[in-house]
Amino acid sequence: CPSFLYQEYRDTSKQQEIEQRRQRDNLFPGVNAGTVVTDSGVMSPPVLQLQLRNSAQSLTLWQNLEAVQASGLLTQLPHKEIIMQEAMFELVTSEASYYKSLEILETHFLRNPVLVNTLSQxxxxxxxxxxEEVMKASERFLMDLEHRIEKSILISDVCDIVYYHAANHFNVFITYVINQAYQEKNYRRILEGNQQFRDTMAALENHPRVRGLSFTSFLILPFQRITRLKLLVQNILKKAEENSDREANAIKAHQELEKIVKECNEGVRKMGRTEELISIEKTLEFKSKSVPIISHSRWLLKKGELQLMGGPKSTRTMRSRKLYQPVYLFLFNNLLLVTKRSGDKFQVIDSCTRAMLRTEDLEDQGQQLANVFNLKLLENQDERQVNYMLKTSSMSDKLRWMCALTPNRRTRFMSTSTHQADSPQVQCIQSYTAQEPDELSTEMADILNLLERTDDGWMMGERLHDGERGWFPSRVAEEIQNKEVRAQNLREAFRIQQAYESGLHSGAKIDNRIIHLHNNKSF
Known part of the structure; x- marks a missing residue:
């Protein structure tokens, strides 16, 4: 049983990824990707040597297991296979760590009689x-992984087990994750309104057993784990020999996990989007033609106040407060509303489908015309072409609005999907939670293709492992300097993409051989 909690493993392993990339970037720019240089200068596989914060313990490596060292395998196996064994072993040990954290959530919080007595059913x-269903699924999964390792210290595969469980038992994750939005809201509500609960929770969070981690860090474990599991399978897929059984199993496992992660994300988004549309519609007032807002195929992309330049050109000599008047834009994925704010209501003065929008950047022409762009509605609600000259509060805000209004507009750098030989990449060195709909929530160690950057501290990126795009502050990311590292990242992303597409074409059919194995408890 691991002596560390999953939250600690996760943070430390991500920090390790960043440190390895920095080492290859700065100290050894000529070193091939896929190797690290040890203190002695000897090349060795990039195994996960994770020193936990404030602890002398480190995560167990496959090659450090007594049985492995005694077996002589380390001298017999090629480097590539040792790296593969470590990748598979990490999936198992991290699952054990995750299960330990889940057990604390259950025994320390869920089953605590004092806490239970403070809450209604x-x-x-x-x-x-x-x-509890998530725990049962995780326990079954971990048992099968452990049986596989007990069977032989040379791990044959783990992705066949991942595939079986993802296809048959992991749907419980989707229900849990979709409910998470309500979880957070209700947790805040209960904390504010229930003194007894608040006091009990404070005492439980201060207990040494939880190592200073918050209750909410335990609640979000399932989604963090299913996402991380997908990345661990990706890591195995990257290292698998082409056309091997391991590759085939990794592709199928990845395909199933990708489906679950997508359903989780879509479920969360749908719930949030519908609530958001309802609340927006309540604030809108239509002067003439009313536009129905609520639709299952519609969601908000960006909203905010901009300054609209008004009046004839001769008025440009007047003071800036006369030159501009505020307008409030609501941009949905298929519709733009131009409104004027009046208290807590918004009067709709114009609308246009998003496909009929065009933007044009205007060169800075002094302070009054700084951060200005043209927005053209090719066909507005009155079937007329209209031009709005809009001013934003900053350079990054201007670029973000232009990218949101006209998504097909060419960005400064090319997308990963164009398979450029080389393009700028960044790695996140800390996590960031999106504050606006056009932003991207990032995790520490995420690798992103850089699409756009501003001089006032913002970047727009496309995450390599899932293709998600959005803006994030430059301070949370470091540019990847080593060209070989960037090239390897692109190759690996392309391989994952190909694997996913091949999985889509072949269809996610359950492998009877795997089910047969499972029924016979051959793991």
Whole structure:
């Protein structure tokens, strides 16, 4: 049983990824990707040597297991196979660590009689959702992984087990993750309104057993794990020999996990989007033609106040407060509303489908015309062409609005999907939670293709492992300097993409051989 919690493993392993990339970037720009240089200068596989914060313990490596060292395998196996064994072993040990954290959520919080007595039955359900089903699925999965390792210290594969469980048992993750939005809201509500719960929770969070981690860090574990599991399978897929059984199993496992992660994301988005549309519609007032806002195929991309330049050109000599008047834009994925704010209501003065929008950057012409761009509505609600000259509060805001209004507009750098030989990449050195709809929530160690950057501290990127795009502050990322590292990242992303597409074409059919193995408990 691991002596560390999953949250600690996760943070430390991500930090390790960043450190390895920095080492290859700065110290050894000529070193081939896929190797690290040890203190002695000897090349060795990039195994996960994770020193935990404030702890002398480190995560167990496959090659450090007594049985492995005694077997003589380390001298017999090629380097590539040792790296593969480590990748598969990390999936197993991190699952054990995750399960340990889940057990704390269950025994320390969910089953705590004092805490339970402070909550109604409905609040218990709001807080913990179907976590017990998630735990059962995770326990079965971990047992099968452990049986595989007990069977032989030379791990044959783990992705066949991942595939079986993802296809048959991991749907419980989707329910849990979709409920998470309600979880957070209700947790805040209960904390504010229930003194007894608040006091009990404070005492439980201060207990040495949880190592200073918050209750919410345990609640979000399932989604973090399913996402991380997908990346661990990707890591195995990158290292698998082409056309091997391991590759085939990794592709199928990745395909199943990708489906689950997508359903989780879509479920969360749908719930949030519908609520958002309802609240926006309540604030809108239509002067003439009313536009129905609520639709299952519509969601908000960006909203905010801009300054609209008004009046004839001769008025440009007047003071800036006369030159501009505020307008408030609501940009949806298929519709733009131009409104004027009046208290807490918004009067719609114009609308246009998003496909009929065009933007044009205007060169800075002094302070009054700084951060200005033209927005053209090719056909507005009155079937007329209209031009709006809009001013934003900053350079990055201007670029973000232009990218959102006209997404097909060419960005400064090319997208990964164009398979450029080389293009700028960044790695996130800290996590960031999106504050606006056009922003991207990033995790530490994420690799992104850089699409756009501004001089006032913002970047727009496309994450390599899932293709998600959005803006994030430059301070949370470091540019990847080593061309070989960038090239390897692109090659690996392309391989994952090909694997995903081949999985789509072949269809996710359950492998009877795997089910047969499972039924016979051959793991």
């Amino acid at each position: 409905s609040d218990m359900h709001f807080l913990f959702s179907n976590i």
